[in-house]
Amino acid sequence: MIDVNHLSKDYLLKKKAPGLKGALKGLIHPQFEVIHAVRDLSFHIDEGEIVGFIGPNGAGKSTTIKMMSGILTPTEGSVRINGENITEHRKTVVRNIGVVFGQRSQLNWDLRLGETFELLKHIYEIDPIDYENTLEVMDGILGIRELIDKPVRQMSLGQRVKGDLTASMLHSPSVLFLDEPTIGLDVSSKFALRRFIKEINQIRKTTVILTTHDLGDIKELCERLIIINHGVMMEDGKLSQIVDRIAPYKTLVAEYYDEQAPEHEKCEMTFHEGNIAKYRFMKKDITAAELIADLSRQKEIKDVSIEEAGIDDIIKIAYGSGSIL
Amino acid sequence: MKKYLYIIKTQIIKSMTYEFNVYGNIVMQTIIMITSSYFWKALYRNQNSAAGVNAEDMLTYIIMSSVLSVLLITNVERRIEQSVGKGTVATDMMKPVNLFGVYFAEDIGSILALVFQNMLPILLIGSLLIKVPVMKDSGDLPLFLLSVLLSFLINWLIAALFGMIAFTAVNISALIQVKKHLIRLLSGSIIPIWFFPESVSKVLSALPFIYIYQLPLSIYIGRGSRAEHLAQLQIQFVWLLILAGVFVAVQRQVTRKVMVQGG
Numbered sequence: 391m392i393d394v395n396h397l398s399k400d401y402l403l404k405k406k407a408p409g410l411k412g413a414l415k416g417l418i419h420p421q422f423e424v425i426h427a428v429r430d431l432s433f434h435i436d437e438g439e440i441v442g443f444i445g446p447n448g449a450g451k452s453t454t455i456k457m458m459s460g461i462l463t464p465t466e467g468s469v470r471i472n473g474e475n476i477t478e479h480r481k482t483v484v485r486n487i488g489v490v491f492g493q494r495s496q497l498n499w500d501l502r503l504g505e506t507f508e509l510l511k512h513i514y515e516i517d518p519i520d521y522e523n524t525l526e527v528m529d530g531i532l533g534i535r536e537l538i539d540k541p542v543r544q545m546s547l548g549q550r551v552k553g554d555l556t557a558s559m560l561h562s563p564s565v566l567f568l569d570e571p572t573i574g575l576d577v578s579s580k581f582a583l584r585r586f587i588k589e590i591n592q593i594r595k596t597t598v599i600l601t602t603h604d605l606g607d608i609k610e611l612c613e614r615l616i617i618i619n620h621g622v623m624m625e626d627g628k629l630s631q632i633v634d635r636i637a638p639y640k641t642l643v644a645e646y647y648d649e650q651a652p653e654h655e656k657c658e659m660t661f662h663e664g665n666i667a668k669y670r671f672m673k674k675d676i677t678a679a680e681l682i683a684d685l686s687r688q689k690e691i692k693d694v695s696i697e698e699a700g701i702d703d704i705i706k707i708a709y710g711s712g713s714i715l
Numbered sequence: 716m717k718k719y720l721y722i723i724k725t726q727i728i729k730s731m732t733y734e735f736n737v738y739g740n741i742v743m744q745t746i747i748m749i750t751s752s753y754f755w756k757a758l759y760r761n762q763n764s765a766a767g768v769n770a771e772d773m774l775t776y777i778i779m780s781s782v783l784s785v786l787l788i789t790n791v792e793r794r795i796e797q798s799v800g801k802g803t804v805a806t807d808m809m810k811p812v813n814l815f816g817v818y819f820a821e822d823i824g825s826i827l828a829l830v831f832q833n834m835l836p837i838l839l840i841g842s843l844l845i846k847v848p849v850m851k852d853s854g855d856l857p858l859f860l861l862s863v864l865l866s867f868l869i870n871w872l873i874a875a876l877f878g879m880i881a882f883t884a885v886n887i888s889a890l891i892q893v894k895k896h897l898i899r900l901l902s903g904s905i906i907p908i909w910f911f912p913e914s915v916s917k918v919l920s921a922l923p924f925i926y927i928y929q930l931p932l933s934i935y936i937g938r939g940s941r942a943e944h945l946a947q948l949q950i951q952f953v954w955l956l957i958l959a960g961v962f963v964a965v966q967r968q969v970t971r972k973v974m975v976q977g978g
Contacts, residue, residue, distance in 0.1 A: 482811070484811050487809070501729060
């Protein structure tokens with residue numbers, strides 16, 4: 391489906407010395423610095439997968455998405471979608487892909503939403519029956535028809551994202567790229583978006599590649615994660631496997647009737663304040679039920695909850711800003 | 716092809732959104748027409764003809780120059796600059812279209828809208844306030860229309876080539892102004908270059924600019940013989956071929972260099 395081979399992208403950045411003197415110097419004798427935004431990425435994505443592309447700001451996620459969707463030309467390496475090289479056959483390959491950027495809309499500010507759709511219908515030469523069918527499906531998921539006569543400039547962000555999602559699906563692409571689609575959305579719009587991704591993935595077998603900073607998106611949607619940092623691949627695998635490998639623990643939160651909390655030899659107390667104590671335990675050492683049983687034998691427990699070994703922790707570790715305590 | 720026609724149609728709809736915008740150009744062209752009509756009337760006070768053109772023909776020339784200027788409004792430079800500057804070039808690149816085909820279709824759409832919003836009002840105002848600009852020899856009409864078509868294409872290609880600079884330089888607003896005034900002054904749109912010293916006019920004849928305004932307008936007012944016009948049309952066509960050649964060579968290079976700002 392999608393083959394990414396040794397993909398790299400370098401930018402030339404003009405070095406600017408501070409101050410007026412530096413500005414003059416840069417004008418006469420500019421110095422350039424090579425930035426390696428993406429370095430030697432290789433991976434393969436199968437049809438029907440939902441892949442989460444995560445990494446801190448400036449990690450090279452968007453650059454990779456832009457190269458995969460034919461917008462930027464790679465410095466080295468290639469992207470093949472259904473066997474065709476996107477740089478060489480951009481105009482034919484892009485018929486098969488849809489792209490949504492959370493931060494920039496492809497909708498036309500001066501037109502009503504429906505007019506943009508009509509324009510896209512002609513640009514992609516979409517069959518009128520397919521077009522109506524897709525609109526019908528999108529109306530079912532996103533309720534798009536009530537927005538169709540609204541000028542885009544009068545839309546809220548949430549409405550605009552719905553419009554952008556529909557616009558990207560009109561030509562029934564087999565691959566959908568979503569670059570931070572949930573950015574700035576309220577909770578209900580976020581839910582609508584997640585439902586949209588799940589449904590098009592199920593109904594149309596659309597392959598979805600999304601970048602996000604929203605942990606909820608990742609938990610809800612992604613079976614597979616690709617984590618990159620500084621343009622280099624850090625992790626690639628099933629979400630659950632990455633969790634098991636990097637953070638194979640759970641945390642038990644117990645509330646007692648007073649401030650004394652018992653210890654347990656098979657786990658570590660990571661937090662104790664007031665009546666509440668947190669225990670971190672390895673899944674292979676002890677089960678949650680055993681731990682609760684052991685603890686309540688020592689002290690009466692008022693309430694318990696279990697924090698699933700966290701994707702948050704994985705992100706922290708992968709982003710290099712935290713470590714397992 | 717059909718998709719580009721639809722882009723033209725959409726652009727016409729878009730152009731109708733901001734009707735107020737277009738009145739400014741009518742006012743400006745009216746001022747240009749009236750002031751230059753005073754200018755030429757003063758110059759011709761003591762003589763019937765200069766450089767083979769009489770006062771009446773010169774007035775026709777300036778009115779038609781303003782009318783023609785509407786056809787020669789291009790947005791492609793600013794379009795490229797804005798889409799590179801804001802990063803929206805990404806949304807153009809992800810569609811199965813030729814980027815410059817889209818820009819061309821958009822400019823055609825804007826101009827078609829302007830024919831009614833701008834060109835006809837300017838023609839009407841010129842006719843009422845100065846004179847009715849009648850063509851000297853209506854037999855030249857096909858030749859005139861052909862030269863207008865070629866001048867439109869030459870003008871658009873020059874604009875697109877300037878716009879391409881934005882793909883690497885990002886900010887070219889000053890350059891766009893320079894280009895605009897260069898064309899206005901060197902193309903004979905305000906003062907025909909036959910009034911310039913011979914050496915200057917020879918240099919300008921060797922550049923493509925006079926084939927944008929002066930050639931079609933000369934045909935319109937019947938300055939020069941048909942044989943001369945045909946010879947100049949050939950040069951105009953050669954310029955079109957040269958610019959088209961440069962354009963095709965550069966555009967492929969340039970789209971590979973696309974930068975997307977932000978995000």
